Amino acid sequence: MKAIVYHGPGNKSLDERPIPELAAPTDAIVKVTRTTICGTDLHILKGDVPTCEPGRILGHEGVGIVHRVGAAVQGLAVGDHVLISCISSCGQCDYCRRGMYSHCATGGWILGNRIDGTQAEYVRIPHAQTSLYRIPPGLDEEALVMLSDILPTGFECGVLNGKVQPGSTVAIVGAGPIGLASLLTAQFYSPAQVVMIDRDPNRLEVAQRFGATACVDASRQDPEAEVMRLTDGVGVDCAIEAVGIPATFEMCTSLVAPGGVVANVGVHGVKADLHLEKLWDRNVAITTRLVDTVSTPMLLKTVRAGRLDPGQLITHRFPLSKALDAYDTFSRAADTRALKVVIEVS
Numbered sequence: 001m002k003a004i005v006y007h008g009p010g011n012k013s014l015d016e017r018p019i020p021e022l023a024a025p026t027d028a029i030v031k032v033t034r035t036t037i038c039g040t041d042l043h044i045l046k047g048d049v050p051t052c053e054p055g056r057i058l059g060h061e062g063v064g065i066v067h068r069v070g071a072a073v074q075g076l077a078v079g080d081h082v083l084i085s086c087i088s089s090c091g092q093c094d095y096c097r098r099g100m101y102s103h104c105a106t107g108g109w110i111l112g113n114r115i116d117g118t119q120a121e122y123v124r125i126p127h128a129q130t131s132l133y134r135i136p137p138g139l140d141e142e143a144l145v146m147l148s149d150i151l152p153t154g155f156e157c158g159v160l161n162g163k164v165q166p167g168s169t170v171a172i173v174g175a176g177p178i179g180l181a182s183l184l185t186a187q188f189y190s191p192a193q194v195v196m197i198d199r200d201p202n203r204l205e206v207a208q209r210f211g212a213t214a215c216v217d218a219s220r221q222d223p224e225a226e227v228m229r230l231t232d233g234v235g236v237d238c239a240i241e242a243v244g245i246p247a248t249f250e251m252c253t254s255l256v257a258p259g260g261v262v263a264n265v266g267v268h269g270v271k272a273d274l275h276l277e278k279l280w281d282r283n284v285a286i287t288t289r290l291v292d293t294v295s296t297p298m299l300l301k302t303v304r305a306g307r308l309d310p311g312q313l314i315t316h317r318f319p320l321s322k323a324l325d326a327y328d329t330f331s332r333a334a335d336t337r338a339l340k341v342v343i344e345v346s
């Protein structure tokens, strides 16, 4: 089969690999139909993720059809259409029992990291029973690729951890796919304001279309001054960090109102300053989280009911044979206007 393989920092190729086999009775093999590229894959290619070793097939998002199923897997059969969660979870360890699938003792974020991933014709999914979701008939499977990672991430790490409530004021720093996923799912709660902050006018235009009440172009405007102007000088109840660099984290701590929450979503590779001299008396909370994908069943229902349209995030499509072009397009988003790039596998 064809697969996109990581060969060390800056180096990837479309290689020929054997079709994976069941390694445990709890595994399934999925024939991938659609997958996508995540900002995290670009982090891997920069060498930021040491757990991902050269030789690894990349990718942790996708949909497909069950091809083989282990003897211990219940509720899934060959031929079932499934959504692949970016998080593998056994459902039984202490962390899984607490709903913290991201820290599963024998799972977590392992796909396309510690084990071979989804940017291939077939993928082995461990703990298949609790890591795959059957897709109800009639749903747009391409759009559901957005539910493997970015929508649960934007929702759980940003909106839930940020305690967005009806009437809340929210600032989202970063209007990439994850920030936009937070924007879409924050609207479940009818916040009074959602201010999007980015340096890319195209992404801000998309944010406006997706329901932002105000957009701040950080290359031309001072985000702190703008947010204070929009909130009568108090700041926001919830500041969501969706970039992953020190400047944007520090920006969030300057935007948050007393009693508010800074919800970090971004993947950080270096340390950031924490201005406790300004924050110590402000009753704020700072949260971090790796997505657990506990909200995936709920998100599937909202898509099915037409309350959420994740397909809006897809801007480009490539066949697997052109996957390297897909990476190129996704990595030059400012020029190509890419949000999510779907790879059509079969």
Ligand SMILES: [Zn+2]
Pocket (backbone or CB within 6 Å): 038, 039, 040, 041, 060, 061, 086, 149, 150
């Ligand atoms: Zn991802």
Ligand SMILES: [Zn+2]
Pocket (backbone or CB within 6 Å): 089, 090, 091, 092, 093, 094, 095, 096, 103, 104, 105, 106, 107
């Ligand atoms: Zn577990």
